[in-house]
Structure formats: structure tokens, C-alpha cells
Amino acid sequence: MATPFDQNMTIGGQNYGNTSASTASLIESWKKLKHPWVSLAHVVCRISPILFYVFSNLLQTGFIIQMVTFLVLITLDFWIVKNISGRLLVGLRWWAQTDDEGKTKWVYEQAENTSLYDPIESKLFWGVLFLAPIMWGFFVIVDFFTFKWVWMILAGMGFVMSSINAYGYIKCRWTSTSEITNYFSKIALLSLLRRNYQQPPAPQKPTEIV
Numbered sequence: 751m752a753t754p755f756d757q758n759m760t761i762g763g764q765n766y767g768n769t770s771a772s773t774a775s776l777i778e779s780w781k782k783l784k785h786p787w788v789s790l791a792h793v794v795c796r797i798s799p800i801l802f803y804v805f806s807n808l809l810q811t812g813f814i815i816q817m818v819t820f821l822v823l824i825t826l827d828f829w830i831v832k833n834i835s836g837r838l839l840v841g842l843r844w845w846a847q848t849d850d851e852g853k854t855k856w857v858y859e860q861a862e863n864t865s866l867y868d869p870i871e872s873k874l875f876w877g878v879l880f881l882a883p884i885m886w887g888f889f890v891i892v893d894f895f896t897f898k899w900v901w902m903i904l905a906g907m908g909f910v911m912s913s914i915n916a917y918g919y920i921k922c923r924w925t926s927t928s929e930i931t932n933y934f935s936k937i938a939l940l941s942l943l944r945r946n947y948q949q950p951p952a953p954q955k956p957t958e959i960v
Contacts, residue, residue: 784868785838789875792835796878799823799908800885803901813900820904828911831879836919839875841867844918858922879919882912 780786802823806816837843841861846854861867886909893902 783871785871788835788838789871791830792839792875793878795823795827795830795835796882796912799827800882803889803905803908817904821907824908824911827882828915831915832918835875836915836922839867839871840864840919840923842919842922844922856918856921858918860922879912879916883909883916886912 780790783789799820802816802820806820809816832844841864842859844856844858846856848854886905889905890902890909893899893905
């Protein structure tokens with residue numbers, strides 16, 4: 751006789767079978783964030799233009815409407831990330847100002863005490879911030895080799911606008927190239943050490959007694 755299917759599957763101490771419980775736990779974790787709605791807006795605004803770009807061919811609308819919708823989405827994404835999520839999630843902001851002589855000056859600011867900001871929100875901010883230009887760059891390459899020139903231009907616009915935001919926040923966070931290099935070198939070293947530490951030791955062969 752067949753046994754009933756166990757929906758509460760446990761792997762590595764984590765329960766993956768109860769979908770409702772997992773969803774409730776995710777919602778509770780989201781509510782515990784310092785700025786839950788800003789974090790959600792940051793993710794949604796970054797992902798929405800990408801999803802619209804990928805699935806726009808499935809929509810029964812003209813190209814002009816699709817292009818206008820796409821431009822609205824990437825503009826909203828640029829504005830939200832530049833003016834709201836960066837300031838509230840990681841304490842960074844950047845902008846351009848013009849002096850009396852008509853020269854443009856770029857200003858990069860960082861909060862005095864960055865430890866006050868939620869580390870989870872910080873990781874979420876930086877992860878999604880860098881993911882967008884990587885995805886847009888991939889779309890540009892794909893459209894180039896598939897001869898979709900118009901869509902390549904749109905993907906290029908997404909790449910440029912998301913890269914500008916990423917560059918601005920990199921300049922806010924690290925004032926020099928050496929600081930950027932040292933930071934990512936430390937991350938790579940810690941990742942390598944963590945991976946080596948987690949690897950199980952190789953089994954030793956039993957020694958033969960003569």
C-alpha cells in the first residue's frame with residue numbers, strides 16, 4: 751500500500767514543503783526590515799523594465815506603446831534609485847550642480863555613520879543595483895548578434911541609465927580606485943577562505959602495519 755505523500759519535506763534542517771508557512775516567514779522577514787516599502791520599490795523598479803523588455807513580444811500592442819512604456823519604466827527606475835532608495839537604504843546620494851560659471855560639478859555624499867543602516871537592506875540594494883546593468887549588457891550582446899537593432903538601442907538605454915546610477919553610488923561609497931580594488935579583493939579572499947573551510951577534509955587511507 752502506498753504511503754501518503756509527505757508535503758513537509760525537510761532538507762538540511764529547513765522545511766520546504768509547507769508553502770504557506772514559507773510565504774508567511776518571508777513576509778515576516780520583509781516586515782522586519784527598517785524600510786520595507788522602500789526595499790520593495792527598489793527591487794520592483796529595477797526588475798520591472800527588465801521583465802517588460804523580455805516579455806514585451808507577448809503583448810498585443812504596437813511598438814510605439816511598448817517603447818513609451820519602457821521609457822517610463824526605466825526613467826522611474828532611475829529616479830527612485832537615485833533619489834530615494836540609495837539615501838534611505840545605504841545612506842548615499844549623488845547629484846550634479848552647476849556653479850556661477852556654468853560648470854557642472856558632481857557631488858557624492860555618504861552618511862557619517864553607515865552602521866546605522868540595515869545590513870540586509872544594504873546587500874539587497876547593492877545586489878540589485880549591479881544586477882541591472884549586467885542584464886542590460888547581456889541583452890545588448892544578444893540583440894546585436896540576432897540583428898535586433900531597435901531592441902538593442904532600448905537595451906543600450908537601460909544599460910546606460912542603470913550604469914550611471916551604479917557608477918554614482920560606487921563613487922559615493924569608495925572615493926578612490928584603490929579603495930574599490932581593496933574592497934573587492936577582500937571579498938574575493940573571504941569567499942575563497944569560506945569555500946575552503948566548508949569543504950570536507952579528504953578521507954585518509956588507512957596505514958598498513960608491516
